[in-house]
Amino acid sequence: MIKICYIGGGSKNWARVFMGDLALEKGLGGEIALYDIDIYAANRNAKIGEFINKDERTISHFTYKVYDNLDMALLGANFVIISILPGTFKEMRSDVHAPEKYGIYQAVGDTVGPGGVLRAMRTVPIYEQFAKKISQICPDAWVINYTNPMSICTKALYDVFPNIKAFGCCHEVFHAQEFLTLVLKEQLGISATRKDIYTDASGINHFTWITSAKYKDIDLLKLIPPFMERFFEEGYFERGERFQFKTDPFAYGNKVKMDLFKKYGALAAAGDRHLVEFLPSSWYLKDPQMVKDWCYLLTTVDLREKMQKEQIEESEKLASGEKKFQLKSSGEEGVLIIKALLGMGDLITNVNMPNHGQMSQMPKGSIVETNCVFSNDHISPVYSKPLPLAVKNLVYQNLTNIDLTYEGIKQRDLNKIFLAFINQPLLSTLTQEESKNLFKEMCYNTKEYLAPFYDLDKFFG
Numbered sequence: 001m002i003k004i005c006y007i008g009g010g011s012k013n014w015a016r017v018f019m020g021d022l023a024l025e026k027g028l029g030g031e032i033a034l035y036d037i038d039i040y041a042a043n044r045n046a047k048i049g050e051f052i053n054k055d056e057r058t059i060s061h062f063t064y065k066v067y068d069n070l071d072m073a074l075l076g077a078n079f080v081i082i083s084i085l086p087g088t089f090k091e092m093r094s095d096v097h098a099p100e101k102y103g104i105y106q107a108v109g110d111t112v113g114p115g116g117v118l119r120a121m122r123t124v125p126i127y128e129q130f131a132k133k134i135s136q137i138c139p140d141a142w143v144i145n146y147t148n149p150m151s152i153c154t155k156a157l158y159d160v161f162p163n164i165k166a167f168g169c170c171h172e173v174f175h176a177q178e179f180l181t182l183v184l185k186e187q188l189g190i191s192a193t194r195k196d197i198y199t200d201a202s203g204i205n206h207f208t209w210i211t212s213a214k215y216k217d218i219d220l221l222k223l224i225p226p227f228m229e230r231f232f233e234e235g236y237f238e239r240g241e242r243f244q245f246k247t248d249p250f251a252y253g254n255k256v257k258m259d260l261f262k263k264y265g266a267l268a269a270a271g272d273r274h275l276v277e278f279l280p281s282s283w284y285l286k287d288p289q290m291v292k293d294w295c296y297l298l299t300t301v302d303l304r305e306k307m308q309k310e311q312i313e314e315s316e317k318l319a320s321g322e323k324k325f326q327l328k329s330s331g332e333e334g335v336l337i338i339k340a341l342l343g344m345g346d347l348i349t350n351v352n353m354p355n356h357g358q359m360s361q362m363p364k365g366s367i368v369e370t371n372c373v374f375s376n377d378h379i380s381p382v383y384s385k386p387l388p389l390a391v392k393n394l395v396y397q398n399l400t401n402i403d404l405t406y407e408g409i410k411q412r413d414l415n416k417i418f419l420a421f422i423n424q425p426l427l428s429t430l431t432q433e434e435s436k437n438l439f440k441e442m443c444y445n446t447k448e449y450l451a452p453f454y455d456l457d458k459f460f461g
Contacts, residue, residue, distance in 0.1 A: 002030040002342070004062075005077040005138070007070070007130065008084040009034025010041025012311035014146060016048060016318075018081065019062075020327055021335040023052050027344060028060035028335075035066075035073035041312075042066045047319035057327050074137040079338055082130060082153075083146040086123040087449055089308075093301040094445035095119055102438050104426055105285050107273035107298055110148040111206045112398055113426040116277070117405055118442050120152045121417065122449045124409045127153050131160035142341055144169055144334060145352075150205035151367040151402050152409075154352050158367075159410065167379065168352030169334055170369070173201050173208055176269035179238040179254055180213050180220045186230070187223045190215070199269075201350050202359050202370045202384035203395050204402065206274040208350065210267040211385045221267060228258045235295030245295050249303060253295025256284050264391050272296045278398050280428045343376035351379075358383050361392045366399050397425070414443075414459040 009015055015034070022028060032049065036042040049064035067073035074080065085092075095115035096106055109115025127147075134143060134157075143166035147153050154168040177194035184190050184197075192215055200212040213220040235253020237244045245251040252272035260268045260275065268275050273296055276284040284294045291298055317323035333349050340347035348371055355368045358381035362368055371382040387395060401420050408416030421427070422435040430438070440460045443450055450456060 002028070002078040002338075003033060003076050004030070004079045004081060004338075005033045005035065005073045005141075006081045006083070007035050007073070008082060008147075009045060009066070010036030010038040011045070011083055012041070012308055012315060014083045015045050016315070016325075017330045017332060018334060019045070019049050019052055019064075020325070021330055021332060022062060023055070023058040023060055023327060024329055025335050025339060026059050028339070029062060030078075031063045031065055033065055033067055033073040033077065035068075035070055039066060039068050041315075044315050044319045048315065048325060051318065051321060051325055052327065055325065055327050070133055071137055074133055074141075077138045077141045079341075080134060080138065080141050080143045081146070081334070082127075082143065084123075084126070086119060086126060086147070087446065089301055089305050091118075091122065091446040091449060092304070094442055096299075096301050098442050098445060099426075099438055102430060102434055103287070104281060104430070104438075105287065105291065105298060106426070107276055107285065107291070107296065109277070111150070111274065111277065112401065113277045113424050114421065114438060114442060116149050117417065117421050117424065118446060120149050120405055121409055121443075121454070122446060123147065123149065123153060124156045124406065125453050127156040128160050131157045131164060134164060135161040139163065141165070142338075143167075144337070146170075146334075148205075149402075150352055151399075152406050154367045155354075155403075155406050156410075158354055159406075165379075166353075167372070168205060168367070168369075169332075169337070170205055170350075170352065171332055172206060172270040172274065173199070173210075173350045173369075174331065174333075175238065175271055176201075176210060176257075176267060177213075179257070180210075180215075180267075182236065182238045183223050183227045184215055184218070184220060187227055188218070190218075200371065200385050201269050202368065202387065203269070204367065204399050205352050205369050206270045207278045207395060207398055208269040208369045209387055209391055209395070210269050211387060213267065221261075224258070224261055224267070228262065232258050245297065249297040249299040251296070255295040259284075259294075264388055266388055266391050273299065277426060278394065280425045282429065285426065337374050340374035341377055341379075347374045348372070348382070349374070353379070353381055356381060361386055362396065362399060363403070366403055368399075397423075412454055414454055414456070418459075 034042040046064040096109040145168040150168040157166045197215045235255045245253045256272035359368045373380045404420040
């Protein structure tokens with residue numbers, strides 16, 4: 001019997017996914033403490049949880065309880081899940097679309113680039129408070145972060161509470177593994193699932209690289225060149241329909257991934273929409289036409305607002321019983337990690353943690369993403385193979401930008417944050433003056449969330 005505190009428990013999507021996965025796993029039970037500044041949304045998810053408990057397919061049952069006080073939600077927690085949206089769509093609209101007047105486009109805008117920096121500025125002060133509360137109330141709890149920017153959120157947790165037992169989870173490497181099963185199927189006619197293959201993945205979140213991939217004794221990376229000869233130009237999405245990327249802004253044709261493999265000899269693990277934001281805009285993200293040529297689409301905030309409205313409408317129907325919750329495994333590994341930490345079987349998977357040497361080419365203490373072994377109340381990072389030198393350089397530039405961004409936010413030093421801002425690869429085409437004007441505009445667009453922590457008027461004069 002365990003207690004899981006879910007910060008962001010009013011989530012319109014991730015909370016339901018997590019609740020469904022919990023219900024389908026054997027040997028679990030206890031309380032899910034739902035905490036959210038939107039308490040109505042948390043209550044809605046609690047009602048959905050009650051319907052999940054009544055489903056004949058449910059194996060593990062939990063009590064869903066809503067808290068309006070974070071201290072009480074954390075009290076006695078064995079696990080803490082954090083999945084929040086820092087700000088509103090108004091702030092996200094600025095993150096993603098304000099740079100477009102300067103010719104800077106972003107496919108996602110939540111990790112690096114101008115949007116990632118501003119999102120981090122809003123998020124870190126919130127995470128500082130989470131870390132303090134956890135250190136005081138449930139210091140032995142395992143903390144699983146899902147919020148982006150993943151690296152900076154995880155870094156903030158460890159910086160405020162060095163003894164915290166935290167890591168960041170992301171499913172992007174899973175998609176690359178699915179891409180490799182597609183390559184295996186197309187080239188050798190062998191059907192496999194992503195769990196049938198082993199990958200050595202290392203890097204930083206959304207910019208992780210696979211340097212080794214095997215299915216039994218088959219080297220999957222050697223199958224990629226002939227696969228590219230057949231499918232590079234038109235693209236091939238590994239999930240759903242092959243050409244889904246033509247209409248679905250969350251899909252992509254893996255053309256960027258294949259082009260990077262051709263250049264560097266290692267497989268970039270994230271989806272193309274994330275990968276392009278770590279590189280100069282002139283490579284794959286110069287304008288909407290180039291985006292289309294590279295077989296992906298830009299995800300607008302208008303679309304995200306529309307999707308959230310639909311998710312809320314669906315949640316209302318699920319909470320009232322008008323619509324039945326479709327209980328099925330999501331393929332995410334959060335619940336499997338929890339089981340492993342409870343001593344219910346070891347697990348190897350990729351997560352984000354401070355670098356203790358598992359990536360020898362990167363600075364100690366920086367947040368890196370590698371394979372880790374999860375066992376009874378323990379996590380051990382797996383030492384990764386060195387990245388090719390050219391890939392190492394790409395990762396290192398972005399990692400040090402992330403560290404500088406965090407240092408500036410921690411110190412509330414807008415000059416340091418700006419130095420990280422202008423060093424973003426996506427902004428390489430802008431002059432210093434253009435970068436400063438863009439930074440100023442984006443900061444003032446989200447002033448409501450920044451003013452309590454940063455003296456904007458003093459810095460911008």
